[in-house]
Amino acid sequence: MNIFWFRRDLRLEDNIGLFHALNAIQEVLPVFIFDDKILSELQKDDARITFIHELLFKIQAKLQDNGKSLAVFHGEPKMIFEKLIQENSIDTVYTNHDYEPYARKRDKEMNQLFKENNVTFKTSKDQVIFEKSEVVKDDGTPYVVYTPFSKKWKEAFSKLKLVPYNSEEKLEKVTKHNYPFLTLKDIGFEVSSIKVTPFNISDKVISNYEETRNYPSLNGTSMLGAHLRFGAVSIRKIVNHAANFENETFLKELIWREFFMQILWHFPHTVNSSFRPKYDTIQWKNEEVLFQKWCQGNTGYPIVDAGMRELNKTGQMHNRVRMVVASFLCKHLLIDWKWGETYFAQKLLDYEQSSNVGNWQWAAGSGVDAAPYFRIFNPTEQVKKFDKELKYIKKWVPELETLHYPNPIVEHKVARELCLKTYKEALL
Numbered sequence: 001m002n003i004f005w006f007r008r009d010l011r012l013e014d015n016i017g018l019f020h021a022l023n024a025i026q027e028v029l030p031v032f033i034f035d036d037k038i039l040s041e042l043q044k045d046d047a048r049i050t051f052i053h054e055l056l057f058k059i060q061a062k063l064q065d066n067g068k069s070l071a072v073f074h075g076e077p078k079m080i081f082e083k084l085i086q087e088n089s090i091d092t093v094y095t096n097h098d099y100e101p102y103a104r105k106r107d108k109e110m111n112q113l114f115k116e117n118n119v120t121f122k123t124s125k126d127q128v129i130f131e132k133s134e135v136v137k138d139d140g141t142p143y144v145v146y147t148p149f150s151k152k153w154k155e156a157f158s159k160l161k162l163v164p165y166n167s168e169e170k171l172e173k174v175t176k177h178n179y180p181f182l183t184l185k186d187i188g189f190e191v192s193s194i195k196v197t198p199f200n201i202s203d204k205v206i207s208n209y210e211e212t213r214n215y216p217s218l219n220g221t222s223m224l225g226a227h228l229r230f231g232a233v234s235i236r237k238i239v240n241h242a243a244n245f246e247n248e249t250f251l252k253e254l255i256w257r258e259f260f261m262q263i264l265w266h267f268p269h270t271v272n273s274s275f276r277p278k279y280d281t282i283q284w285k286n287e288e289v290l291f292q293k294w295c296q297g298n299t300g301y302p303i304v305d306a307g308m309r310e311l312n313k314t315g316q317m318h319n320r321v322r323m324v325v326a327s328f329l330c331k332h333l334l335i336d337w338k339w340g341e342t343y344f345a346q347k348l349l350d351y352e353q354s355s356n357v358g359n360w361q362w363a364a365g366s367g368v369d370a371a372p373y374f375r376i377f378n379p380t381e382q383v384k385k386f387d388k389e390l391k392y393i394k395k396w397v398p399e400l401e402t403l404h405y406p407n408p409i410v411e412h413k414v415a416r417e418l419c420l421k422t423y424k425e426a427l428l
Helices: 016-022 047-065 077-087 101-116 146-158 167-173 203-207 225-229 235-242 249-266 277-281 288-296 302-314 319-332 337-347 353-364 379-386 391-396 412-427
Strands: 002-006 028-035 071-075 092-096 120-124
Touching (some): 016 120, 028 077, 047 167, 071 077, 077 101, 146 249, 235 249, 249 353, 288 319, 302 319, 319 337, 319 353
Parallel strands (some): 002 028, 028 071, 092 120
């Protein structure tokens, strides 16, 4: 018997690792493991766990149509697999690559376990078009600036012929078993009131992306993030679709995702340290009271508050607003970008470590291809440019223009000057 281990690829369609598992000789036991190390850090109504379980339920329903089922476990992967190896004669475990530091460490340990038990471990590239060192400079070193990476990525992509893997066509190869399909309650969680919005990659959204994506009151973004994060949809399907449009803005966003993934692969220390080491010497103020006002959306800056309230209520935040609130935390409040990155990690439905770390370091000026330290978003000017009719702001800050709305917690000009002084002292 072989095993296919679902992880960040929660679909039956166009799943490369699953395709390889189902095309081998042996029958396949499909498994998913709710990793206790990850779950132990989450709220019991975390919306991402509800979403994962919904995706697993879709897989289960399709398997049950074929008289088969998915095995869902809860615990530490190593202990789960030790038990599976004891109870079954396992030849090969198939799965898809995962690139985050925790996943790399876990997979190294799993590979050792499998070797000790004469089990083959086969992993495939599934969640990206290009990975690791597939798009690098001519001398083999990684790109640390987006534009040349993007150019090389597009050159490589133009030579590819991406075809879907018909992984859903051989479900008869799934073995019958008596392992459980755990409910949310079984793993100690409850259904979240926050739901993941269906994605929209209509021709209209992609064609108009350049014109609409910066305006938070418009329904101009794809809402793809969470779906790509958990592999609910094939990246090959999305990229093939996006590449058909003359307007490349949407495709470029997908390339940014892969750019940040290869940065995290080559520079895993950036999870906890600045890519540019000098930035680790900045003397952050890190005032807890100001941080809490930022978290709650009570800074007195309407676009910042609207964004944080949207995040707290829905698990989502418009991309333009993410840049504004991140810049505000680092540069107006002089709070370490890692505080903001951690808060986003707790709240964002589409949280992906590589993009989150990369974008926060961009906002702080400390990362690859970063905004220069003297670029400080003026929240008031951002409103004039991107929400001048206050449609977005009034949706999330209904008490605006009343006595109940707080005064600004810092004054823009003063905060800007202090930021420049603090950064200069560290960097020059």
